Every structure is written in structure tokens, then in C-alpha cells.
Amino acid sequence: MSAQTRYDLDDLLAIMARLRDPERGCPWDVKQDFSTIAPYTVEEAYEVADAIDRRDWHDLQDELGDLLLQVVFHAQMAKELELFDFDDVAHTISDKMRRRHPHVFGDVTYADLDEQKRAWDEIKASERAAKGAPHDDSVMAGVSRGQPEWQRAMKLQQRAATVGFDWPDHRPVIEKLHEELAEVQAEFEAGAHHARLEDEIGDVLFVAVNLARHAGVDFALALKHANAKFERRFRRMEQLSADEGQPLSASDLAAQEALWRRAKAEERKG
Numbered sequence: 671m672s673a674q675t676r677y678d679l680d681d682l683l684a685i686m687a688r689l690r691d692p693e694r695g696c697p698w699d700v701k702q703d704f705s706t707i708a709p710y711t712v713e714e715a716y717e718v719a720d721a722i723d724r725r726d727w728h729d730l731q732d733e734l735g736d737l738l739l740q741v742v743f744h745a746q747m748a749k750e751l752e753l754f755d756f757d758d759v760a761h762t763i764s765d766k767m768r769r770r771h772p773h774v775f776g777d778v779t780y781a782d783l784d785e786q787k788r789a790w791d792e793i794k795a796s797e798r799a800a801k802g803a804p805h806d807d808s809v810m811a812g813v814s815r816g817q818p819e820w821q822r823a824m825k826l827q828q829r830a831a832t833v834g835f836d837w838p839d840h841r842p843v844i845e846k847l848h849e850e851l852a853e854v855q856a857e858f859e860a861g862a863h864h865a866r867l868e869d870e871i872g873d874v875l876f877v878a879v880n881l882a883r884h885a886g887v888d889f890a891l892a893l894k895h896a897n898a899k900f901e902r903r904f905r906r907m908e909q910l911s912a913d914e915g916q917p918l919s920a921s922d923l924a925a926q927e928a929l930w931r932r933a934k935a936e937e938r939k940g
């Protein structure tokens with residue numbers, strides 16, 4: 671940021687409006703819509719989480735700016751369509767936070783966090799009713815569809831567990847995982863269509879989430895560690911192959927497997 675100029679939110683709103691100007695704006699920005707920008711919004715949220723995980727506060731500042739830009743982008747497009755604008759977004763979330771925290775902005779008191787959580791769910795249910803949403807008494811009511819599917823799976827399972835629909839421990843979950851894997855194998859052997867394999871593999875993944883829940887393991891964190899481990903070992907394979915004077919792509923699968931085992935063994939020794 672320039673020492674001479676310090677931009678604020680009003681400047682950002684003006685910049686976004688200029689980028690979207692059909693006459694003087696950026697062609698790429700002008701042609702975007704809600705659907706095309708949505709993936710970037712999700713990606714930027716993950717970048718924020720990654721900066722926090724790395725405890726890189728300078729990068730966090732930058733990534734929060736990128737995420738804020740996504741909000742401003744959506745608000746500008748909505749303004750152009752006369753749906754709402756950024757001020758409406760700010761008002762709506764401010765009103766919601768005050769409404770959902772009567773113990774902070776009102777005279778309500780809660781005995782403990784569990785009571786507060788129950789009240790929070792009740793407030794959200796009343797909000798859905800006020801919006802005209804169909805009455806839904808299911809314990810599954812209100813589980814958001816706008817989140818990663820593994821997370822939605824976790825929440826659906828947690829909701830089911832509140833009425834006792836849950837396995838007592840990890841053992842039957844592991845048995846179920848073996849059962850689902852066997853069904854995937856059977857579909858492969860039967861030459862199943864894509865839709866059948868998609869369905870059966872989905873069952874495997876759903877049970878894997880349930881296993882993580884019973885183990886008290888963060889599914890996303892476990893997968894993150896697995897991804898990092900795979901990338902680390904693969905990069906080592908590339909280096910080992912380069913040390914032997916050839917790119918990894920020049921080796922057949924058997925040779926690559928041998929390099930993988932070497933990389934894995936080195937980690938264990940380290």
C-alpha cells in the first residue's frame with residue numbers, strides 16, 4: 671500500500687463499480703455473473719483458512735482483502751440488477767447478529783453454552799418460518815446445503831445421533847466401511863455404469879466421514895495431512911529420479927513404485 675494513499679471501504683466499492691462499468695471497465699469483470707464468481711468466493715475462503723493455519727498474518731491480511739473483494743463483487747452485481755447493494759448486506763448481517771445474540775444486545779441470560787446453542791437453533795428456526803419456509807419438524811431441518819459435502823455429511827450424522835440413530839462406537843463403522851467397499855468392488859466386476867459407481871463410492875465416503883466422527887478426528891484436517899504427505903513423498907520421488915539422471919515420467923510404474931517406497935522409507939528413518 672502506498673504511503674501517500676490509504677484506501678478505505680468506500681474506495682473499494684468505487685473500484686469495483688469502475689471495474690464493472692460497461693464502457694470503461696475491465697472486460698473480464700464486466701462479463702462475470704453470480705455463478706461464475708461463486709467458485710472464486712469459495713476458493714478465497716479456503717485461502718483465508720490456509721493463511722490462519724500457517725499463522726502468516728501478513729498473508730492473512732491479503733487474503734481477507736481478497737475475500738472482501740468477493741463480497742463487494744457480488745454486491746455490485748446485485749446493485750446493477752436492482753436487487754440489493756453493499757449497504758443492504760451490511761445492514762442484514764448486523765440485524766441478524768443483534769437478533770441472534772439477545773444475551774449480548776438484550777436482557778436475555780442463558781444458564782450455559784448448551785442452552786445458548788438451543789436458543790440459537792430456535793432463533794434460526796423462527797427466522798426460516800418468517801421467510802415463509804415450509805414448516806419442517808425433522809431433526810435434519812436447517813442443515814445447510816451451501817457447504818462442502820463432507821461437512822454436510824458430518825452434520826447430518828450429528829443430527830441423526832441426537833435421536834439415537836448412531837453406532838455405539840467405531841467397530842461397526844469399520845465393518846460398514848468394509849461392506850461398502852465390497853459393494854464398490856462388486857460394481858466394478860459387474861461392469862457397472864458410472865451412476866452406480868458414483869452411488870456406491872459416495873456411500874464409502876459417507877461412512878469414512880462417520881468413522882472420522884467416531885474417532886474424534888477432524889475429517890478435513892486428516893485429508894489435509896494425507897494430501898501434504900502425498901505431495902511431499904511425490905516431490906521426493908521426482909528428486910530421486912532426477913538424481914538418477916531422468917525425469918520421473920521416463921520411469922515405468924514399477925520403477926515409480928520403487929521410488930515411492932524409497933521416499934516413504936526415508937521419512938520413517940527421519
